[in-house]
Amino acid sequence: MAKVSVIPARQQVQVIDGVSRERKKRVCAYCRVSTDTEEQLTSYEAQVTYYENYIRSKPEYEFAGIFADEGITGTNTKHRVEFNRMIEAALAGQFDMIITKSISRFARNTLDCLKYVRLLKEKGIGVYFEKENIDTLDSKGEVLLTILSSLAQDESRNISENSRWGIVRRFQQGKVRVNHKRFLGYDKDENGELIINEQEAAVVRRIYDEYLGGLGYKSIALKLEAEGIRNGSGKVKWHDSNIKQILTNEKYMGDALLQKTITVDFLTHKRVKNKGEAQQYYVEDSHPAIISKEAFQKVQEEIERRAKMQGCTNETRSRHSNKYAFSGKLICGNCGSKFRRKRWGQTEKYKKYVWICVNHANNGNEACDMKAVDEEKLKAAFVRSINKAIQAKDTFIKTMIENINNVLESRREDAELQEINTRLEELKEQMLNLVRLNLRSGLDSLIYDEEYQSLEQEMQELKQRKAAFDNTELIRDKALKKAEEIEKLLSSRQELLKRFDDYLFTEMVEQVRIVSLVEVEFIYKTGLVIKEIL
Structure with a gap:
């Protein structure tokens, strides 16, 4: 077995204390390389030297130090000691600008990159990415940064997937690693x-x-x-x-x-x-x-x-978290308040449990005149209700599917969502091409701004439309999943229910509306409503 040694990163920071308080902009640099190969180490040393000379050569800049992480991944900032120290120093007011080679040197994912750029921007501290020619204090800086950062993020995703491939390959070979x-x-x-x-x-x-x-x-x-x-x-x-x-x-x-x-x-x-x-x-x-x-x-x-x-498996035990089956599901038909459970009778012989409207219990008849409902009567009413569903399960399931289809988008709208996604990708590519063209050729600023704002406005409008579709997809997935569960639950029932079943009630019923002391409505998760007499 090959012996693997880990070479820890060397902290190489040069900070000049007591920097001048003149109007010069206090500037530091951040450098990072990803591995400890000799070639990369040469690049690492070269970066440190280059940025120190670069900052000192600018009369409007005042050198405020070099922060450098060596041999540390850029996927996230958790283990980048010098990077984190630099951010702390910046927030403490020790310098005004950070210069770094590129977005991928600063952070390999959009989440981290934008988080720190915005944090620094709030304090009036800019980050200049030399390769991309982006100054985050510029009015268009953050929007451009979002686009270009996504490219760096793709690189980190590829690295992560390559590492995962190696792990899966070991699994396929039956190699077991246990901590x-x-x-x-x-x-x-x-x-x-x-x-x-x-x-x-x-x-x-x-x-x-x-x-x-x-x-x-x-x-x-x-x-x-x-x-x-x-x-x-x-x-x-x-x-x-x-x-x-x-x-x-x-x-x-x-x-x-x-x-x-x-x-x-x-x-x-x-x-x-x-x-x-x-x-x-x-x-x-x-x-x-x-x-x-x-x-x-x-x-x-x-x-x-x-x-x-x-009376339960691990699956059902995790599904039923309320203390009682009716908890949170009973709604007053008069005032809309929920019900709570109460015991009546001091002795075992006369003991019984009832459910009372919280509004009535707290504020009296003037607020709500709904009286207490017997728990056993509620249970019996549910048994009658669910037996109707079991006896007519085909009709019940058909109604359920119809209700779902009534509230979900059609296939035409699915096609529309695909068109939105396609157009968003096109706009993203156009914005990237526009940025690249500007960096290479230097477009007229008026033409560039007008074109860029036009693309950005269309992208924002499409994103808003897409958000509405995303919400519909979430509803669709939940509804179809619940429909499958309920259909399976009903199909497994060959006999009518003889007594109240907590699990079946919890899985099937969304809400119970107490219409009066003699009438209730069971509102099923399928959208079907069945009325019962107490």
Whole structure:
């Protein structure tokens, strides 16, 4: 295995203290190279020398220092020490202008670039990009910067995608890389291969045994904590989630599921759970097992069995977050206020739960004369309502699709959206060509400004129209997804409902309008309204 050494960046900053307070513009420079090759290092030293000489040669400038990051990626500014120090110094009023070679040297993504340019601009500090001939304090500077920055951003995206290709290639070859530092039960040998840490592995085996013996996540966590046993992070504090993670991690049986998470944004490097967006790779017997495959499978079956006994799975448990099914869904037909739950009766024999209008409860009959509604009557009314839908599911689903189509845009409008996107790309290309032509040939300023403003105005109008379509697409996606879920839910019901089902109510009903003490309206998420008598 090749030995990889990391050469840390050298901080090379020359700051002149006590700069003159004359009218000269205090100017610093920012330099950066991406790698530590000899050729790049030469470029790095050359940049520092060039900008110091350049600033000192200008009589209207006063040299205020050089800030330089070496060997640090430009994708984001988080690890660029000298860049961040320069921004702090600028905001503290130590200089008036920053000079840098190009947008890609300053920042490789539009987000960071515009963020810092605007921040500096608010303080009256300009950034001059030599290659692009852009001064951010110029009236057109930021608009031009937005366009040109997108080109630099494409470069960073390509770099990110190339790196990702290398990772996926390792996955395809079955090469497993695991961070063992927080992985209870394993260490790494001198070759970087996983090996069992027997002392920690005993804790893992104990967790599996105790779960199969009948203990729950919380009970196991409390026992381990009471005995002072440390978790994978080296802490004595155990949580339910620690236990569940150990019991559901396939790596403990010697296998590895690769690409469980994916990077959704090459700029922020944010990772989310892979729910089918990217291909996954399952490697069997990739490393020594602590738990047998049979024991691991028994635990998964026991987890599922316990979930069913509790009346829910992981999926349904996450969907239903309100304390009661009716919470937040009951609306007063008189005043529009919501309802809250209340217990009536002091003894168990006479106890019952009702739902009362919040406005009536807080402000009395003068504000709203709606009386309390019996919870059991509401449940019975829903059972009758949903059974009507189940009995006529084909009609119910047909009505649902018709309602969705009534509020969504037609295919003609989809074609119109495509035309908008095409025209926006054309305008962007025209603006870039105009900027390039101006940089090369120096167009008449009046002609340039007139042409540029015309393109910009059309682009802004198209963006506003596109925003309206984007909102429609969001509604479309949500509605169609919900329609599929409801159709699947109804299709799976072969028998009529005999008693109230919290999950079915939560998934199907958008709102319940309490018309009176004897009448309610169930407003389904499909748009259908079914009236029932209490």
